[in-house]
Amino acid sequence: MKELLTGNAAVATGVRLCNVDYIPAYPITPQTEIIELLSRWINERKMIARFVTYDSEHSMITGAGAASLTGARTFTATSSQGLLYAFEMLYNLSGWRAPIVLANVSRALAAPITMEPDHNDVLAARDSGFIQIHAETCQEVLDSVIMAYRIAEDNRVRLPVIVNLDGFYLSYTREPVMVPQEDEVAKFLPQYRPTFGYLNASNPISMGVSVLDSSAYSYFKYQIHLASLNALRVHEEVSSEFEKMFGRRHGLTDEYMLNDADYVIVMTNSFTTMGKAAVAKLREEGKKVGILRIRMIRPFPKQEIAKKLEGKKAVAVIDQNISVGSGGILYPEIVSALYHIKERPGAIISFVGGLGGKRISLSEFRHIASTLEGAMSGEAPKVQSVLLFTEDNWSSVKEMLKIAGKGDVNG
Amino acid sequence: MITVTLRGRGGQGIKTGAHVIGTAAFLSGFYVQDQPLYGAERRGAPISAYVRISRQVILDRGQIDNPSLVVIGEESLMGMASDNPPHEISESTVILVNSPLSKSDLASRYNIKNSLIVFDLVKLSSGIIEKPHLGIAVAAAACKLLGLNFDFVKESIIKELVNIQVNRDEIARNVDLASKVFDTISPVTITTPREAYRESGILEPKYHEPAISTCAITATGNSMLRDRAQWSNYKPVIDYDKCTKCMVCYVYCPDSAYTIDSEGYPIVDYDACKGCNICKTECPVKIITLVERNKR
Numbered sequence A: 001m002k003e004l005l006t007g008n009a010a011v012a013t014g015v016r017l018c019n020v021d022y023i024p025a026y027p028i029t030p031q032t033e034i035i036e037l038l039s040r041w042i043n044e045r046k047m048i049a050r051f052v053t054y055d056s057e058h059s060m061i062t063g064a065g066a067a068s069l070t071g072a073r074t075f076t077a078t079s080s081q082g083l084l085y086a087f088e089m090l091y092n093l094s095g096w097r098a099p100i101v102l103a104n105v106s107r108a109l110a111a112p113i114t115m116e117p118d119h120n121d122v123l124a125a126r127d128s129g130f131i132q133i134h135a136e137t138c139q140e141v142l143d144s145v146i147m148a149y150r151i152a153e154d155n156r157v158r159l160p161v162i163v164n165l166d167g168f169y170l171s172y173t174r175e176p177v178m179v180p181q182e183d184e185v186a187k188f189l190p191q192y193r194p195t196f197g198y199l200n201a202s203n204p205i206s207m208g209v210s211v212l213d214s215s216a217y218s219y220f221k222y223q224i225h226l227a228s229l230n231a232l233r234v235h236e237e238v239s240s241e242f243e244k245m246f247g248r249r250h251g252l253t254d255e256y257m258l259n260d261a262d263y264v265i266v267m268t269n270s271f272t273t274m275g276k277a278a279v280a281k282l283r284e285e286g287k288k289v290g291i292l293r294i295r296m297i298r299p300f301p302k303q304e305i306a307k308k309l310e311g312k313k314a315v316a317v318i319d320q321n322i323s324v325g326s327g328g329i330l331y332p333e334i335v336s337a338l339y340h341i342k343e344r345p346g347a348i349i350s351f352v353g354g355l356g357g358k359r360i361s362l363s364e365f366r367h368i369a370s371t372l373e374g375a376m377s378g379e380a381p382k383v384q385s386v387l388l389f390t391e392d393n394w395s396s397v398k399e400m401l402k403i404a405g406k407g408d409v410n411g
Numbered sequence B: 001m002i003t004v005t006l007r008g009r010g011g012q013g014i015k016t017g018a019h020v021i022g023t024a025a026f027l028s029g030f031y032v033q034d035q036p037l038y039g040a041e042r043r044g045a046p047i048s049a050y051v052r053i054s055r056q057v058i059l060d061r062g063q064i065d066n067p068s069l070v071v072i073g074e075e076s077l078m079g080m081a082s083d084n085p086p087h088e089i090s091e092s093t094v095i096l097v098n099s100p101l102s103k104s105d106l107a108s109r110y111n112i113k114n115s116l117i118v119f120d121l122v123k124l125s126s127g128i129i130e131k132p133h134l135g136i137a138v139a140a141a142a143c144k145l146l147g148l149n150f151d152f153v154k155e156s157i158i159k160e161l162v163n164i165q166v167n168r169d170e171i172a173r174n175v176d177l178a179s180k181v182f183d184t185i186s187p188v189t190i191t192t193p194r195e196a197y198r199e200s201g202i203l204e205p206k207y208h209e210p211a212i213s214t215c216a217i218t219a220t221g222n223s224m225l226r227d228r229a230q231w232s233n234y235k236p237v238i239d240y241d242k243c244t245k246c247m248v249c250y251v252y253c254p255d256s257a258y259t260i261d262s263e264g265y266p267i268v269d270y271d272a273c274k275g276c277n278i279c280k281t282e283c284p285v286k287i288i289t290l291v292e293r294n295k296r
């Protein structure tokens, strides 16, 4: 059935369909609607699961990991500062190989404080061992939750998964979403029956043990890395099965007018929708631009990215994040994915945009397209990431600075 | 694509209003996207919500810059300079306002040249419902302007109000009110506005010294620039004959709206008061009443 669902409701609906057993919860805007919905459904008996409120995100993630290791299918959700507060436990969960699904509703990090999205929260967790799937639409959010459990619980992976959705632009935005049938989801995602490493009173084991031998540490840590890399293949299998069953395909990457494009803009998450509209406009003006959206961020699908971008004239990477002191976070990863291919794009240029949820205007997309063209006609591109920020943006900031008591500031 | 912006105040049901329009259009077979923008997340503070309606998949997100239709919940929200975010409109934007004033009065007061539709919720709701749901009423009016069928509007209202756990009697009354609003509004042409696009060059911010570039406010008293008196629908009134000067209200007020006069009596600064009701609840001798604010 097709319904109008917010991104948050899409997450909750996915969780309900996945027959989750345990939900540790702690509220934070713009995620709270997810746990509110789940607790309501449990209360109304629309869903059978155990819902527990914790005293912080740190305990919440710890509880999620512990529950998962008893063999319970576990879901939890957070955002922004909440994810950071839980940070050390993220690494523990992947080390315990606890296959939970965590919805992160992206919200830019303080200070200054804001409610709107960028990806410095979720990308801070990129080295944690969590698989990361980043969604563009509410439909994809729901589908990704279902796919996430299949990937997480697969013995070739057995790692926790983050499904990321943008605050406001998805979390509170309603869109038509096809809600799959319960029995079909049950067929696609059988009950979770772990075959090893779970806590059971009659079969005691020690989890999270210390290894004072460094070669043992190297071994176990590298196993997590190999498990993560396996997720690339497992994702492809799961994705094909999902398509067969539900008729929708979600790959490692997604593309828009990419095939015959000379110039490609690489993006992630919900702002890609605005990028598509801009590309359609630029095409009308005769510019052969396309979009590559990276959906799976961890493991990073280097080969697929290389295949999609090989032979293109020039590539722009829009990072909706900033690694302070370096620039866009994904840019160097994409450059390294392209370095050894034969027909490497003539220029790969880094843009940072959409920080704190600032919309990327058509002007800014135009600027990206002309920068790519310029780079091909010999203009030397900037070494540093270019901030997507306009004269209009500056005049509104200037106005605010004045009200804040900083006088007339020159740009 | 047709775009609608709704403007109201936290607590008036503007988000539900956007959902009612969205669901009605969705039931009518359109692609829909709707979204509230909470702003200060506080009762009485200005809030916006957006609806996009299209025959094709919608390739846009977030704030709407140049809507086909602006729906304004109460007159105090017209022309508010400190509104966040400011809504740019073009000459083709149709404006729908809930106000007891006449169309010509409003047009001249705010210098509006656009197509303007006015309805008076207080008048329309009398005899039907005591506390009308503003969001539902404005949504019904907007749906009429958008040319949607009332059957879908009704289905949508019921769906959305059940969703926020409103009881059956109140849903029925709101549906009655909606049908009355729907019938009073005469349709006008709503168009896809000319593109809101304006070219604005890329500008790389320069480094500024910390006194400027640290996110801190050095000016004092700038909250006066915001008309906060409008953020509240009620205000506390003290019966001074019975006041014991215990100062409990003064201590509990979360917004420090109270001062104590030279005789020791509490005085409320109504510009700072948000009408939260805490002083009324805490007053040990129960002599504070909340009265409705007179707003346009």
Ligand code: SF4
Binding pocket: B235, B236, B252, B253, B254, B255, B256, B257, B258, B268, B272, B273, B274, B275, B276, B277, B278, B279, B280
């Ligand atoms: S109503 Fe609330 S804000 Fe107003 S004076 Fe009383 S306690 Fe203060």
Ligand code: SF4
Binding pocket: B238, B242, B243, B244, B245, B246, B247, B248, B249, B250, B266, B282, B283, B284, B285, B286, B287, B288
């Ligand atoms: S709490 Fe009541 S009695 Fe005490 S000072 Fe305030 S108004 Fe007077």
